[in-house]
Amino acid sequence: MTAPAAVASMVRVRPRASADDRILMLATVLIVGALLLGVAAPLYALLAKGFQAADGTFVGLANFRTYFSTPALFDSIGNSVAVTLITTGIALPLAFLFAYGLTRTCMPAKSLFKGIALIPILMPSLLPGISLVYLFGTQGLAKGLLMGESIYGPIGIVLGELFYVFPHALTILLIALATSDARLYEAAESLGASKTRIFLTVTLPGVRYGLISAFFVVFTLVITDFGVPKVIGGKYNVLATDVYKQVIGRLDFEMGAVVSMILLGPAVLAFFADRLAERRQSAALTARAVPYEPKPKRGRDAAFFAFCVLVGLAILTVLGVAAYASWIKLWPYNLSFTNYHYQFDLRDGGGWASYRNSLVMSGSTAALGTAIVFVGAYLVEKSRGFRPGRIALQFLAMMPMAVPGLVLGLAYVFFFNAPNNPLNGLYHTMAILVINTVVHFYTVAHLTAVTALKQLDSEFESVSASLKVPVYKTFWRVSVPVCAPAALDISMYLFVNAMTTVSAVVFLYAPHTALASVAVLNMDDAGEIASAAAMGMMIVYTSAAVRGLHALLTRGVLARAQAWRHR
């Protein structure tokens, strides 16, 4: 039925805003404003810089012409794409087999394997690079395995990136494989389909979008990663190290901006492709699906167990080598125990202060980030009026995902270091590191919070309004406590990532705000590899401790405070 003309000619009712509406609108405006300053404005500054000369005059495409006429620069595009495709091509099958073993077989010790596979998340990506240097470098134990090839270059980059991306690919594929419908398998079996046929017609189509999503996530992670190629890339230039070299080494900010934009391209593309794949994935699963329960089968279970043991050992070796090397005098000649490498104050790179800075920075990021992300997600999900504001907020919240850390860091330099920016007082402070890190990891945190909030009854706010209870009170008394586990997840995610990240903050730290992850980089640069490994291990110990604390909180304290969940 269409609107009768009588209605169109009627006087439209203009609803009056309540106090709640005004509060929510104000909060939306504040967060949108903060994200405009934290994401959109810096990116704009970066894009503008690419079209300017060093003195700030507009030069059109001149910088790009210079870039493409300098083989030393544009060769990196080919290098980056090559190592990225090779890494993705190896990482996906490995992660798929590992995930398949964990979900579709009856092999033993599944949760142990899962725990081991997720260890690399706790490391800065520099650390696998350092371990590989110990293993395959000039004095490496296993150097012979390379048959004369050098670890410094594409081989090292691919190996290092494999460790870095493995847990990310695994997580996505685990979800994709876990959410399959057992009824489809029963139907296929009862129709007499062969094993291969079932795999090709049921299993693969079911995880298709998971595989696509994993492909793009891995692709983006590798092409934008800076840690591994920095440590082990040698003379093999990739885009990410180019940005760093142009800016830190040559102080050529304009060229840094140009390379950043080239790096932004694939990341943005991958972002949209991934969003598209995700939308399809969620539509493919119905609420009535029956979870698949694998049945024991000796040969298959043993094969997957052996495979998972191999992968697990590889990960533990990388971790173990870094840990071991940090506690002995001189790899591989003097293996006696020492805490010498942990005496960071004796070395350049920031010393123990950088570790303390990291704790402060990560703690602040977790606290501030969780609060802002949660309020922002609440506004997107639960407020009714002010649609343009909510759409802008949702858009800005998704944007950081498409921006590589290096690009974001450089964008911050251009925006906050501009002399005419009233905010340039923030430059070289701890605050800018916190703001940058919150923004850097905003999207995943935002999506986690939105998912949690979606599970709350959509009428809580209506009921509260009918009882004349202000919206902020219901937010505090109901939404926050009910979503406490998700909030805890978000704060842990932010903390661990703030501890391990190098890419964005490497442009933003000042001597007095140096961070542990940056210290790893600088000590490695200075040839203090054992101390770099030691600082990297400090990050791993801390991240692991926070993860343990998180598990304790979720199972212990929180479980008691959440008694209402149980019947």
Added chain:
Amino acid sequence: MTAAEGSAAAQVGRTPYLSIRGLSKLFGEFAALTDISLDVYEGDFVCFLGPSGCGKTTLLRAIAGLDIQTAGSVVQAGRDISRLPPSERDFGIVFQSYALFPNLTVTKNVAYGLDSRRGSRAETARRVSELLELVGLVEHADKYPAQLSGGQQQRVALARALATSPGLLLLDEPLSALDAKVRVHLRHEIRTLQDKLGVTTIMVTHDQEEALTMADQIVVMNQGVVEQVGTPEDIYGHPATPFIADFVGSMNSLKGVATQGGYVRVGAVEFAAGGTLRPGMAATVCIRPEDVTVRGVAASETNAFPVRIGAIEFLGSFWRVTLRSEGNGGFELLADFSTNLVRDLDLREGARIVVAVPPERILVFAGGGPRP
């Protein structure tokens, strides 16, 4: 006669508590509600009844201010509330999902709206225990919603909505998430509670039985307009439109043609129905299954006609029998016969009997039938 006038005629001398005039709601180009005018009187229990998508919930949400109407006015207790947000209106609401706060105990849920109003702690506690007693949940005061049955959760939601003593109670399909047995029990309980408190209540439902058993006034809605307002007896006995005749209760709708003297011919049967249609016009004859009589019917009686018994279906307390009229243009008619009638007359499939329908029990509408 418009719906508002119809209800006004039945309520001479009373001023309405809630008055809706010319209310329309558009969602883009789609009109969810078109020019609704309606009066609700103080202390009444009113049901908005209609199929899903008829706009009944949209109307309830407009009254609550949760989704404010595009045009038209709402006046409650003499105050124009058309533009006001929900927090500035005077109502309590129970949703289909109950929307109980899962992390708060029953006591804290009920006290939720009392906390923010200034009043001593002791007074709040007294009010909460009074309400819990009212809905019979005193022994569950310290439990969480997840520990209660659906019916108990529903009563907590009711107590929470009533805690602030609102002038208007809104119930949005409050019983539809419950088992059949609990539902019947709670119907009675809600109605008793409402009688006791005298709070003006509007309940949205798609269940006609619920509306017929609970309401003082039923507002039947279809496709965004009010089709009829009246008491349950009115709505059931004198449906104003073919839609209502078909929607409320079971109904045989037979297509026929009007003939001389107020008769309508369906197949070979001429029904005396006291209609005022011009001869030759298409007409629909509506007969409720329970109005078909068998016992002591003579073939010469008004509206008596011979039929053959088709399928017989046992429905517990009665039998639903399909009757097929004889002669040219035979039609099928559903009839409800009591168990003892079926036993006494030994009715079986294939048997031939004579049935009749009292003329005053027949409804005649112009046109081809209830569903266009």
